[in-house]
Amino acid sequence: MTYLITQTLNGLFSAALLFLIASGLTLAFGVMRIVNIAHGSFYMLGAYVAYTVTARTQSLLAGAVAAMAGVALVGFAVERFFLRRLAAQPLAQMMMTMGFALVFRDAALMIWGGDPFTLPYPPGLAGSFAAGDVVFPLYRLFVVLVAAAVGVALWAVNEKTLLGAKLRAAVDDPEMAGGTGINVGLLSGLVFAAGAALAAFGGVMGGPILGGYPGMDFDLLPLAFVVVIIGGMGSLKGALAGSIVVGLVDNFGKALVPELSYFTLFAPMVIVLAIKPTGLYGRA
Amino acid sequence: MLNIIDLHTYYGDSHVLQGVNIQVEQGTVAAVVGRNGVGKTTLCRSIVGFTPVRAGRVVFNGDDITNLASHTIASRRISLVPQGRRIFASLTVQENLAIASQPSPSAGAWTMEKIFSVFPRLAERGRHRGDELSGGEQQMLAIARALVANPILLLMDEPTEGLAPAVVATVGRLIRRVKDEGTSILLVEQNAAFAVQVSDIAYVMSKGTIVHSSDPRALWRNEEIKTQFLGVPPPRTLRRD
Ligand SMILES: Nc1ncnc2c1ncn2[C@@H]1O[C@H](COP(=O)(O)OP(=O)(O)OP(=O)(O)O)[C@@H](O)[C@H]1O
Numbered sequence: 341m342t343y344l345i346t347q348t349l350n351g352l353f354s355a356a357l358l359f360l361i362a363s364g365l366t367l368a369f370g371v372m373r374i375v376n377i378a379h380g381s382f383y384m385l386g387a388y389v390a391y392t393v394t395a396r397t398q399s400l401l402a403g404a405v406a407a408m409a410g411v412a413l414v415g416f417a418v419e420r421f422f423l424r425r426l427a428a429q430p431l432a433q434m435m436m437t438m439g440f441a442l443v444f445r446d447a448a449l450m451i452w453g454g455d456p457f458t459l460p461y462p463p464g465l466a467g468s469f470a471a472g473d474v475v476f477p478l479y480r481l482f483v484v485l486v487a488a489a490v491g492v493a494l495w496a497v498n499e500k501t502l503l504g505a506k507l508r509a510a511v512d513d514p515e516m517a518g519g520t521g522i523n524v525g526l527l528s529g530l531v532f533a534a535g536a537a538l539a540a541f542g543g544v545m546g547g548p549i550l551g552g553y554p555g556m557d558f559d560l561l562p563l564a565f566v567v568v569i570i571g572g573m574g575s576l577k578g579a580l581a582g583s584i585v586v587g588l589v590d591n592f593g594k595a596l597v598p599e600l601s602y603f604t605l606f607a608p609m610v611i612v613l614a615i616k617p618t619g620l621y622g623r624a
Numbered sequence: 625m626l627n628i629i630d631l632h633t634y635y636g637d638s639h640v641l642q643g644v645n646i647q648v649e650q651g652t653v654a655a656v657v658g659r660n661g662v663g664k665t666t667l668c669r670s671i672v673g674f675t676p677v678r679a680g681r682v683v684f685n686g687d688d689i690t691n692l693a694s695h696t697i698a699s700r701r702i703s704l705v706p707q708g709r710r711i712f713a714s715l716t717v718q719e720n721l722a723i724a725s726q727p728s729p730s731a732g733a734w735t736m737e738k739i740f741s742v743f744p745r746l747a748e749r750g751r752h753r754g755d756e757l758s759g760g761e762q763q764m765l766a767i768a769r770a771l772v773a774n775p776i777l778l779l780m781d782e783p784t785e786g787l788a789p790a791v792v793a794t795v796g797r798l799i800r801r802v803k804d805e806g807t808s809i810l811l812v813e814q815n816a817a818f819a820v821q822v823s824d825i826a827y828v829m830s831k832g833t834i835v836h837s838s839d840p841r842a843l844w845r846n847e848e849i850k851t852q853f854l855g856v857p858p859p860r861t862l863r864r865d
């Protein structure tokens with residue numbers, strides 16, 4: 341029983357990180373139809389930048405802010421100067437993001453070397469708390485709460501603000517959105533940058549536990565894609581549902597049958613796709 | 625106020641607009657009529673920047689706006705009521721209006737209040753999604769969405785298509801009202817009988833060029849043009865109200 345609860349809480353921690361990362365991936369797809377292979381790189385760059393800045397400033401907060409701002413800028417530039425030139429060519433765009441993923445991987449290796457690292461815990465969150473027999477690390481709980489807050493904020497922006505309405509209009513009919521005065525190109529750049537920043541934030545939030553290491557980008561990418569595909573490409577609600585499914589299944593799968601970890605990761609995706617090809621909340 | 629000068633537009637290799645010349649005078653309604661597939665929608669798309677113009681110019685109040693980004697053209701207060709309405713399906717009626725709104729300081733400007741008093745049905749449906757509206761409601765919303773931008777020039781692409789006669793009459797009254805309040809209108813219609821009733825000048829389009837232009841009443845008396853280019857059956861009297 342204790343084991344079950346602990347694994348569930350660990351699964352929710354994974355789900356929280358996955359949600360931070362997958363929400364940007366799904367937004368970029370929803371607005372621009374871009375399948376972004378470099379999204380895992382934004383996650384990796386977030387962790388690395390935060391590591392460097394935190395080491396210099398002795399402030400994890402400064403590290404987090406720098407990571408999000410820096411990666412947002414990188415994302416904005418990638419969209420503005422490269423992907424937009426290939427607008428409406430999804431395959432070419434995907435190949436370009438693949439290229440960026442490889443460039444970022446090698447650049448990270450050159451700049452930061454190959455040594456793994458972890459980020460420090462935020463002050464006061466290194467401990468754990470016990471409820472009966474269950475011992476749960478405070479930090480994991482913190483990450484779950486932060487991801488929930490991010491989810492609520494994203495939902496509120498999307499559903500309750502003028503900016504959100506413009507975004508949804510650009511998803512419904514980008515051409516007509518332009519015709520009603522919306523600068524769809526600028527909006528796309530901002531969405532891509534925000535998605536990159538969220539991935540970087542995921543890298544920072546995961547940092548104290550998962551740390552950073554060469555290859556973390558491509559370790560994460562399949563998980564994020566499974567989340568987005570299960571939930572439905574372009575849907576935030578889907579990213580939430582998909583994160584919880586993948587977070588839990590992946591955790592229990594690795595704990596119970598580690599030799600089948602890829603099977604337990606992809607099986608839910610195959611089942612969902614067989615029943616609902618657009619994913620749980622996706623649109624055709 | 626709008627000068628379209630020798631406009632050429634292509635879809636790939638297909639040469640659709642083959643040198644179109646049209647003028648819309650300030651405060652008037654200019655109608656472009658013509659059969660299926662002659663290029664009327666392409667003309668609207670070329671003006672608002674949806675489809676790139678290969679040659680020729682679109683001049684709006686003295687400025688060359690040819691091939692500007694469509695959001696830039698919209699911000700210069702040219703609004704489009706597109707063929708097929710193109711309401712944003714996942715947005716509510718209120719949101720459809722809010723994202724298009726461009727307030728104007730002039731007296732009698734279109735505000736949400738004014739929109740809802742002119743289109744009471746849209747007020748009732750305010751919180752419904754675009755895809756929950758009837759065809760007639762969607763057309764009203766498409767017109768309202770164009771009007772909240774307080775356009776100087778309103779482009780209307782087949783606003784009567786698929787509407788019941790009573791709703792067509794409403795659209796006709798709206799066109800007159802908007803014109804009387806000072807907005808210039810370019811009305812594109814297959815429904816020539818409707819277009820000649822609400823316009824001040826009529827252009828006849830065929831195969832991507834303007835083949836005739838005249839006073840709308842004179843056009844409606846010109847049996848040769850009507851049968852050749854508009855597919856209008858033999859005469860009955862024209863009712864102008
Ligand atoms: N996206 C496109 N790609 C290629 N050809 C197109 C495209 N859109 C329209 N056409 C062609 O261009 C020509 C003009 O089309 P357009 O839609 O401008 O005509 P229209 O006068 O508006 O017709 P309708 O009265 O049916 O609305 C047609 O022959 C049409 O088949």
Ligand SMILES: [Mg+2]
Nearest residue numbers: 664665666707
């Ligand atoms: Mg048309």
